[in-house]
Amino acid sequence: MNIDAIKNGIVIDHIAAGKGMELYHLLGLDNLDCSVAIIKNVNSRKMGKKDIIKIDAAIDVDMDILGYVDPDATINIIRDGKRVEKRKINLPEMLTNVIFCKNPRCITATEQELPHVFKLADREKRVYRCIYCDTNAK
Amino acid sequence: MRSLINILDLSTDELDELIAVAMDIINNPAKYSEACKGKKLATLFFEPSTRTRLSFEAAMYELGGNVLSVAGADTSSAAKGESVADTAKVISCYADIIAxxxxxxxxxxxxxxxxTVPVINAGDGGHNHPTQTLADLLTIYREKGRLGNMTVGLCGDLKFGRTVHSLIAALSRYEGISFVLISPEELKLPEYVENDIIVKNGIDYTVTSDLTEAMRKLDILYMTRVQRERFFNEEDYLRLKDSYILTPEKLENAKESLSILHPLPRVNEISVAIDNDPRACYFKQVLNGKFMRMALILKLLGIKL
Structure with a gap:
């Protein structure tokens, strides 16, 4: 399967197989006018299978969303057809309006304009908790 | 500018300092009688409460300050749909501190x-109630002379009982604490409290549904009310409300030095026959709450005497 190399843009590599589509939607890539390729279930020596996303434009990717969905993915910045930078992703300390509190007793349930903010409570288990009501993100 | 939202906003040194100030207030009330002269406390109670609101108001009056009061969402601008954020901004223009x-x-x-002024959480749903915990801690301190090295039984509604969550969080930071969690299956302690506070801090604890069996080990018994307003379903409330009633018979195996605490109001979970038992501390707790609220108001307003 051939997918054109990109000239100026971003390649998100080493995405856990199956998470490519979730990232595509959460990062809002469906709203872009440029070419975007999601390549699923690519053979990988390290991972067995992986997903890759190629974006043919130098956009700002929301690192918090990326870190939350898959902190093991990598970002490659491509300029003039060459990789000029490789960024590692970390699990973000805070997430704002990425996940939403489902607790009906939380203040965010009645005050719709409040941002839904979650704080990393346990890095090892990747647990996020609502800053208002302490409910764990599902 | 400091606020108190969660009991863990205060370090153990700060808790010790608040207890020291409260003890000084108890011993020298005249010294504090004008400490907050010219200051105003706004009590915004969007949920029914008698004792906590009156305790805050009594605390401020005894410090020589004044009180602005909103009692109930139906009499406030919240009824018109004002957000909590806007209410807080507006009240900041009138008061020096908000409960x-x-x-x-x-x-x-x-x-x-x-x-733009300090805010004190006077109870948010089933979540936190840090000033009740301050009352609990002063009571334990005055009864036992310490806050560590004891077995604390918590009984009743451990799921929605916000005072239970705050007390566990506060006591978990002291040496030699062990907990006995006594509740029906439906009202067990939430996972985030059990795992993130008790388990994470390596604290010794047991879970049981048998109050009588647990009794002999306890230095402190913290009773709670199964609250109607915490249930979505009336049937569940009626089935569980009488699960854990403390009677003189259940105290037969208890230590002589046991202290019985309850955040009040009581419905029927502690028999009135126990009120005259020297181990009953729940009315002393009410008074201790006022002293700790006085100490807290002074701290958040930055007033030192």
């Missing part, structure tokens, strides 16, 4: 993020 109770979890945090 807020709200049925929604996290509402006092939203207020604190938007107010």
């Amino acid at each position: 807020m109770r709200h049925s929604k979890e996290g509402a006092p945090l939203v207020a604190a993020m938007n107010a």
Whole structure:
């Protein structure tokens, strides 16, 4: 399967197989006018299978969303057809309006304009908790 | 500018300092009688409460300050749909400090993020109630002379009982604490409290549904009410409300030195026959709450005597 190399843009590599589509939607890539390729279930020596996303434009990717969905993915910045930078992703300390509190007793349930903010409570288990009501993100 | 939203906002050194100030207030009330002269406390209670609101108001009056009061969401601008953030900004223009109770979890945090004066969480739904914990801690300190090295039994509604969550969080930071969690299956302690506070801190604890069996080990017994307003379903409330009633018979195996605490109001979970038992501390707790609220108001307003 051939997918054109990109000239100026971003390649998100080493995405856990199956998470490519979730990232595509959460990062809002469906709203872009440029070419975007999601390549699923690519053979990988390290991972067995992986997903890759190629974006043919130098956009700002929301690192918090990326870190939350898959902190093991990598970002490659491509300029003039060459990789000029490789960024590692970390699990973000805070997430704002990425996940939403489902607790009906939380203040965010009645005050719709409040941002839904979650704080990393346990890095090892990747647990996020609502800053208002302490409910764990599902 | 400091607020108090969660009991863990205060370090153990700060808790010790508050207890020291409260003890000084108890011993020298005249010294504090004008400490807050010219200052105003706004009590914003969007959920029914008698004792906590009156305790805050009594605390401020005894410090020589004044009180602005809103009692109930139906009499406030919240009924017109004003947000908590806006209410906090507006009240900051009138008062020097705010005490807020709200049925929604996290509402006092939203207020604190938007107010320009200190905000005290006076209870947010089933979540936190840090000033009740201050009352509990002063009571334990005055009864036992220490806050560590004891077995604390918590009985009743451990799921929605916000005072239980705050007390566990506070006591978990002291040496030699062990907990006995006594509740029906439906009202067990939430996972985030059990795992993140008790388990994470390596604290010794047992879970049981048998109050009588647990009794002999306890130095402190913290009873709670199974609250009607915490249930979505009336049937569940009626089935569980009488599960854990403390009677003189159940105290037969208890230590002579046991202290029985309850955040009040009591419905029937402690028999009135126990009120005259020297181990009953729940009415002393009410008074201790006022002293700790006085100490807290002074701290948050930055007043030192």
